Amino acid sequence: MADTLTVQELTDLRLGGLKTAVDDWKTMTGRLEKLATGGDGGQVSGEGLRSKANAATWKGVNATVSREFVTKTAKQFSDAAAEAKSVHGLLQGAHSDFVKHKADLRTAIDDLAKRNIYVNGNGSVIASVPSGAAAGSSDDIHKPTDEELDVAQRRINKILTEASETDRVVARALRALVKNKYDFTEKGADSVEEADRAQGRADAEYWRREIGKGHVDEWSEEKLARFNEMLEDQRDNPGFTETFATGLGADGTLQFWRDLADPGQGNTPEGERAKLLGQAQQNLSMSLANASHSHSPEMEAWKRDIIAAGGKQFGHEGIMVKPYGFQIMSNLMVKGKFDSDFLNEYGDALRTFEEKKKPFEPEAIWGNPGIAAQLDYTGKDADGDFGRPGTDPMGGYLKAVSHNPDVATKLFNDDDWADYLLKDREFYDEDDPFGQGDGTTQSRDALGKALLAAGTGLNPDQPHVLTSYEHTDPQRQVLEGALGRLSGKGDDFPPELRDDMALLLGNWGDEVHQSASSLDTAASPLNYEDLLEVSKQVSRDQNAYGLLTEGVNQAIITDIHAEHQGDPEEELKRAGQTVGFMESARYQAIDTDKDDPSWPAKWGYHGFGGVANFVPVVGDALQRGVDSAAYAWQLEEQQRIDDEAAIDNTQNFQSRQGYLQALGDEWSAEHPDHRLSQEGNEYLRQDSIGNSAFNGNSTANRIAGIGPQ
Incomplete structure (x- = not known):
């Protein structure tokens, strides 16, 4: 994400000037609207000028050059009023949001202080336990646990992230309004929320076109880093997430990650690129999780198509390895809370696919070298390098289930599912499907987390x-x-x-x-x-x-x-x-x-x-x-x-x-x-x-x- 505001910056933020600007732009908007429409006074206005120009009889050069100039000039009055209205709406929304962000931060700092947790100017939380003499009695001194500090840090980070997003969205929207020094913008966002969604849609369209050009495996690390930063900014923005998913389509989404994650030809990403891919994988997963909660006709079709594509194999130019759609999608479900209905339907389809492959042996099907592309960059291999095969789709699915405890509880209370996962299904070491890995069965580790979520109602990763x-x-x-x-x-x-x-x-x-x-x-x-x-x-x-x-x-x-x-x-x-x-x-x-x-x-x-x-x-x-x-x-x-x-x-x-x-x-x-x-x-x-x-x-x-x- 772009630079995040610090506690000191948000605390010291003076909103008086912003409030004055809001009031000034409110006045300006009213005046420009009167100039555009004439208001109640019937004075000369852009709308009146446009009406007279349209009603007049123009001849010769005036019929083309002069008439077009007058009409365009008249329209500028209404465009100026619309732009002023957008500026006012954005500034008003920013002021309201920042008032809330500052209040949330102040409340959080005060609450945490009561638990002897101090928040420094950079936003880091630390235990700050007074001495027994200062507290009056050492028996009454609360010592924050590591878990309390973790939760406190998440609370502060959330407030700072939301404040930073307000700043980023409003700044970008204002720059867009004034990008043309010789013309007013016909229509801009009138609120922070509207601007956020519009920016998300624009980013989705831009990156959809970039992906559509192909050869994503040839993206430079700088371009991959820009893509990842954009994902981090937009992963919780429905304007982006739904537009991005539906714009690529189900097959396009799967093919994109398949091409980016494993180009083949001996060029498996490593080092800094592998680390960047791990961040992008998690941000993309959270983006798709956000999109899955939309029930628009387009997203419902995307979800159906993703499930239908589970049994399809996705190739890559120049290599024979062809992983299944289930394998690719499950690696894009490792973070975020996916929609419950989608998880239930996806899991049923995955299990049905496995049960039809009789006798089903996961290591022979999912771990088969002929289909086993490297699709997971969220963890490290035995040598400490980012990147593992991620071949068993049940592992990624169970990670997603663990992040939605209600789905997890329902899953493990289904006797057929519980028997399948805890008694019947074979799991294998994905590092080497034939028993030469480090002995850790990654998908079974995910099974444990899903079971823990099911029995506690808690997301084990939070x-x-x-x-x-x-x-x-x-x-x-x-x-x-x-x-x-x-x-x-x-x-x-x-x-x-x-x-x-x-x-x-x-x-x-x-x-x-x-x-x-x-x-x-x-x-x-x-x-x-x-x-x-x-x-x-x-x-x-x-x-x-x-x-x-x-x-x-x-x-x-x-x-x-x-x-x-x-x-x-x-x-x-x-x-x-x-x-x-x-x-x-x-x-x-x-x-x-x-x-x-x-x-x-x-x-x-x-x-x-x-x-x-x-x-x-x-x-x-x-x-x-x-x-x-x-x-x-x-x-x-x-x-x-x-x-x-x-x-x-x-x-x-x-x-x-x-x-x-x-x-x-x-x-x-x-x-x-x-x-x-x-x-x-x-x-x-x-x-x-x-x-x-x-x-x-x-x-x-x-x-x-x-x-x-």
Whole structure:
């Protein structure tokens, strides 16, 4: 995008001069309209002059030269009035918009300051935590999380981007009005919105003509950079996005990206060009996503034609490689929120195409070297260079689904679709369809993100600050269905889904905690056996294990602080029961991979990022309890590695004594008047939570078929 306004520039923007200009142009418009039409006074006007010229009898040279001059001059009065009206409308809209932008920025800065987040003059947000002395009490100081900072930065960026767009659109429109120093503009935009759409349509037409000339693979990096900057400016402008898509047509859209992304002849883009293509791919994807929400006859036809072109192959002059339309379009769906109906229909068509190719083997069809062009530049290959094959269209489709959580929830609540994606369909390493890549199955990684969106209602690619759990019944059905289907895979559980399932379970932390701590496993909120198996599979990966543990830890602390009826000791016992459950799952994970000589290193402590995007932000006092318990767990985890400590498979919760102690202390601080919190009763308190951990561990071991050895 063109230069973006800074916080300092927007804050210091003085609008008094602009308001004066608005008032002056309003007066000017009125005067020019009277000169053009005569107004109510019947004075001499351009319209009167034109009428008299048309009514007069002209002879000789006057019939041509003089009459044309007088008529044209008369018209200039109305053109001048129209141009003045456009100037006034643009300035008035700019003033109104900038008043709003400044107010939004001021409100955002004030709101963030209350959370100890400072916004500097360039628009960057940083934590600004006062000292304990300045705050009066260190216990009351809020320390912003990384997720809060991410969300705050997005909020500030959005305001600055909108302000910059107002500035860009109005400046461009005003320049267009005065581009001819010897003539007035007959018609210009009367508002910022109208100017924005008109500029979008003009840009779309310009680049459609450039693409229509062919040989887009020969565009210079400078031209590609200009195209990308235009896309970044216009990707949310329906005037551009719809005009661009329909102007190219479905086949033209697909052929354009096919030609630009992979020219062939050994000229696969790399270096700076590959990086530019990655930016253009994302901006083009967001543009098409924006266009997909239009329901004009032209866009509805484009969407139908794109789906119909999925099974068509698109060649390129001079090479034999011919990817399918589905492969090309799915790589143009990696960013942005596409229309729900379009996503549903596209996905159904893609799946139908796959199921008709029986026996369907994705690596043999999508990964076939005869059709596998390089179409994805949004990620890096093993050497750190931008550009990967992007051959499996299901991957790009699932990325699009993850950005529209409502579609994701519906998709995974369709039993046929859920079985197809989680149980039946084969996925493959797109870097090398025959098993020689880095082992990461990119499309299955996208599957995990789509599943996470389906069960949480959240876009996993956007930072969030949740204040509470707001689940729906369909989202719960997604969770239960995923637990049932994935637990059935046993040790064939896809590794790419471990981190996403950890986050999903953390998002449903209260249900997980209540299920893991159930005395009657048959009556637990979630299927106990399925939950245990999935927790085991998640725990085979260090990062996923950390995400899961942090999510469950917060649920435990939240439960300790929640309002309950009856004896508060129940929360203490439930905490222990869940710790025992989690340790059983972890032991089973270690035992599964015991022949892997590298597995001990997997458990070395480091920070686990991302979990806070999917669990509610809690009050500072409760957060201190969360952090304290997590720190105790982390210390024990590191010591377990440092000491190469083995886990007793009969009582594998024993290595969690420090964590249990921290949970007991937190419970006691919340319930200081309880008999177990009284001085001298610490042993009784730890006995309560410890015995519960034993029970939870014993129950989980029994369900898993683990017995003393």
